[in-house]
Amino acid sequence: MKKNFKDLQTAFSEEIVKVKTVQEFEAIRIKYLSKKGVIQELYASMPQIDPKDRPTFGKEVNDLRQYVEKKIGELKTQFEKKKSKEVLDFTLPGRMPFVGRKHPLTQVLDEVKRFFLQLGFSIADGPDVETDYYNFTALNFPKNHPARAMQDTLFISDAVLLRTHTSPVQIRTMQKQPPPIRIIAPGRVYRRDTPDASHSPFFHQVEGLYVDKGVSFADLRAIIQEFAKYLFGDDIHVRFRPSFFPFTEPSMEYDFNCIFCRGKGCKVCKYTGWVEISGAGMVHPNVFKAVDYDPAIYTGYAFGMGIDRIAMLRYNIDDIRLFFENDLRFLQQF
């Protein structure tokens, strides 16, 4: 037995003098002192030892353990000392820390906000999870009407859904305060769409609403025209086409001159010279009735715009999914 312990100690001593690196140090520490290490195994073998030899055996193991622990302890101190003595070279060029930046959608949204804030609009907000009442009923979508099928809704329950547009914020805002109202409401909206280059199950809109005495379509035209110039340059024109939304009457869609060919016709605008931006219109009298505004006194316009759509045009991006994949190689270009 005795000889056995001597051999172990010798073997350890020989191994430890060869240790040069931190990795080797770790390896030897684990070999001897870990839970499944040599020392622990010796303790574990105690039951097989003849009971009368056990005290001696125990003492030998303890001695060995103390020896190993001491040596390893010394070596550890050595390594730590060495580390603290390492010289720093202050003349090395610095490494650039990683700096985050604003997502391209945020950048576009910031620009949109800047434009409307300077015109006295304030920012309003509403929840992403909406009730059927705010998303549809109060906005003059009759129950069961095919107009509801225009928007593929993600329902959570019969009465609760993910908002399909930012228009519920119109209702929430008008319920809270009397006219005049001048707000924009940016936010994320959801549709039951299969993702492809031009569709995503969620995207971003900014809703605009202006209600006061004497607000007309001529005002709406002016602000959208000015906005187009602000965003894309003085030679961008706006075209309005009549359309249908239950919550505006008259309703229209508006197009900008194609940003790429400036209206001459190219692949992006399918040679029409125009790119579709979003919908707008004069607030429907039934919407005013839902929030107890008198449509005989007040009129208003509302408009929407797709932030993703504008960003795609602005940066000539042809796949909406790029915005949501969060690939740094993409995001760092903005």
Next chain:
Amino acid sequence: MKISYNWLKEYLDLKIDPRQLADRLSLIGLEVEEVIESKFDFPQVVVGQVLNVEPHPHADKLSLCQVTTGDEELTIVCGAPNVHAGQVVPIAKIGAVLSQGLKIHKTKIREVESEGMICSRAELGLEEHSEGIWVLSDNLPVGVPLDKALQLETDYIFDIAVTPNRPDCLSHIGIAREVGALVNQQVKIPAIQLQETGQNAAEQIEIEIKTPAGCPRYSARVIRNVRIGESPSWLVRRLEAVGMRPINNIVDITNYVLLETGHPLHAFDYDLIQGKKIIVRESHQAEKFTTLDDKERILNEGTVLICDAKEPVAIGGIMGGLNSEVGTQTQHVLLESAYFTPESIQISARYLGLSTEASQRFERGADPNGNIYALERAAQLMSELAGGEILKGVVDAYPKVIEKRVIPLQVEQINNLLGTSLTKQEMRDILEGIDLKVEGNQITVPTFRPDLHGVADIAEEVARHYGLDHIEPRNQFLIDYNV
């Protein structure tokens, strides 16, 4: 909705370039998503006749056909199983270039020389896939180029995204009305001239509406002794131009009138209606019914059912039944032209998961007073094209007449809303251009416009036809804020 430019010419004297028209339609709210040019351009394809058919000596599935193109006889190797002697068929001569650039050469097929080709509809670009050669009507003149013989002219098909508020524009006459306002013409609605004979229809059919809330009006005619067969080629071409498959002359006529007027019709086999009776009632919970697509449907309570004396024969406004369908045996037709309310059809169609040409129109709002014109028009065509005898009178159950809406013309409010300064006369001219009647300060809204209720709706009509881009932007607000 697919709209054929050539079809529109039936109602208007159209000279405007089709693509220009498409652009102008988009600017009045009828967004044309696509203009498809449908051109028949095969000068080397002529009308021919098959004289003789023999089996090919070296191939089981081919035959040797002797055909005449008037001035010459050709031997053609043909692979179609439906070729027979005597048929009048389209012949592509040597040198013809067919659909997808297929060029016809003089060629040997299994050692026999073929001097041309008998064409299928697919080879002439008229459909995706054909089952065999195209057998033409016997009375076409042999030797004449096919496009001349069939009077095939280039057409332009507009694919229009009609918004849900405009059910009236789900028809050629509806679109023609809007086009008429653009080109300053009155729409020419085809005149009805009916030859009625025999008994009163009322003696042959009795109608009882038990659910006026779901079906405020049910009108019908009885047409006897129809000859079921193929529709004439002009009708087939019109249906196919807008993507509808021809079935037989009676069904095709109901579809044609649907696409023309926007009013859905249904033709029953009169002999399969029991007890000379039509009863319109609500379904019971979980009532079963087999529709004409041979599917058993389980209905929810309150679906409008068209029944005879014994059992249901159709789901009102959605789909007919298998048990009363018009087929080759049909002798007499019961022609239905009813009005079902949007609310009722919306719920039932959604519950059944069924969206048909009929349900799409009723759930958006058909014209409760336009059904009679559609009925008369279809009856006339059934008499002209299927030899039917129209019994005397329309059987019309219409317990409570739906009147035209009258709303005030509020010139000042409209100008306020639009930011315009139009005169009353200017507004009146616009509104009358789309068939609204203006008298004094009152506008009478025809029942084909269920979307027009108040001043904002009228403002939209004015703005659409005045032109949104003609309304000057008002920059006062921007100036106030120093932009």
